[in-house]
Amino acid sequence: MTAPASVPALRIFAGTTEGRLLCEWASGAGIPARAYAATEYGGELLGELPGIEVHAGRLDDADMERELSGARIVVDATHPFATLASDNIRAASLAVGARCLRLARPVEALPKGIVPVASIACAARFLSENPGRVLLTTGSKELAPYTRVADFAERFFVRVLPLPGAITKCIDAGFSPSHVIGMQGPFTRELNEAMLRQVGAQWLVIKDSGTVGGTAEKLAAARAVGARCIVVTRPAEGGGTLSLREVEDALLREEDRPEQARPVQARHPPVARGRRPELAQTALQ
Structure with a gap:
């Protein structure tokens, strides 16, 4: 070349x-x-x-x-x-x-028992109809759909990169600082599990990012604490x-x-x- x-x-x-x-x-x-x-x-x-x-x-x-x-x-x-x-x-x-x-x-096969959705907007619509606390791990770029859920400020916790821009997006979107977790992965199953327990989450929202994106660890943590997992599937x-x-x-x-x-x-x-x-x-x- x-x-x-x-x-x-x-x-x-x-x-x-x-x-x-x-x-x-x-x-x-x-x-x-x-x-x-x-x-x-x-x-x-x-x-x-x-x-x-x-x-x-x-x-x-x-x-x-x-x-x-x-x-x-x-x-x-x-x-x-x-x-x-x-x-x-x-x-x-x-x-x-x-x-x-x-x-x-x-592309890896997803396990049974998850809730697959086509987009973050679909995940937000599903959560608007299903009660319970939620840990969001889908990033800071597309927060708006979550904020359309009536009680999002009380129910939703968001985990993003520990960067000023990402944290600011969460606060500006209406998330309380106490509901924003700024951390850099990769995250082990044990750490994911501890976070789910800490916030009392009944739901975990993730993207299907594959092995290197930590999907397996997130799914295992959700199973361990009895939380349901909503998975945003990949675009074709x-x-x-x-x-x-x-x-x-x-x-x-x-x-x-x-x-x-x-x-x-x-x-x-x-x-x-x-x-x-x-x-x-x-x-x-």
Whole structure:
């Protein structure tokens, strides 16, 4: 993946454990890359790796296309629920003529006895009809649906990252400081269980984030204390997703290809965001 020394041909949107592991692998394999994290905190989690540049901060559509200029391969390793980010990454990759690989977290079967819902809004509607205290572990970005439940301020406790912005969002949404838990995971089953007992939760709301997201530990803790678990299921990814190993193999194959055998990058006109059929063209062949 030859590119000017100052512009790595490989770009990694590394907002997950899988993204961090891919950065570590690329560094060890001697493949230079530029990695992107949405926040300074996310950038710090990536650490300092030889050959890996880190850009911390959110990118708008224009910024993303400028950043991806000169890229040959773009790996989208964002969170399974970050669908808008994935759409924008695919669109920007298409616009600059880069190949886009989606590194997807493995899907695991959920146990019987949970309450599966399609969205946080659906979880909130369910809770509005079912009494009991609730521990929310679905983050700080989408709190509004919960606040539409009449007695949310008394019933709901929210666990978020211990960042000023996240805590402020909770307070501004109407959660009492005594109902906001700021902690960084990963959380063991025992710690999850202790929190559920502490707040007296009859319900636990989680996202289906897989093994690396601590889903198993949360489910086990809920069972231990007799709480019901509401699981926000993952948005459909569609075809063309790859595992970490498959992405690594694809990058090694690209490294082994003679330069003259590699496709010439052709710049495309800007792509309108949200146009799914065009975005699908970037799927791995």
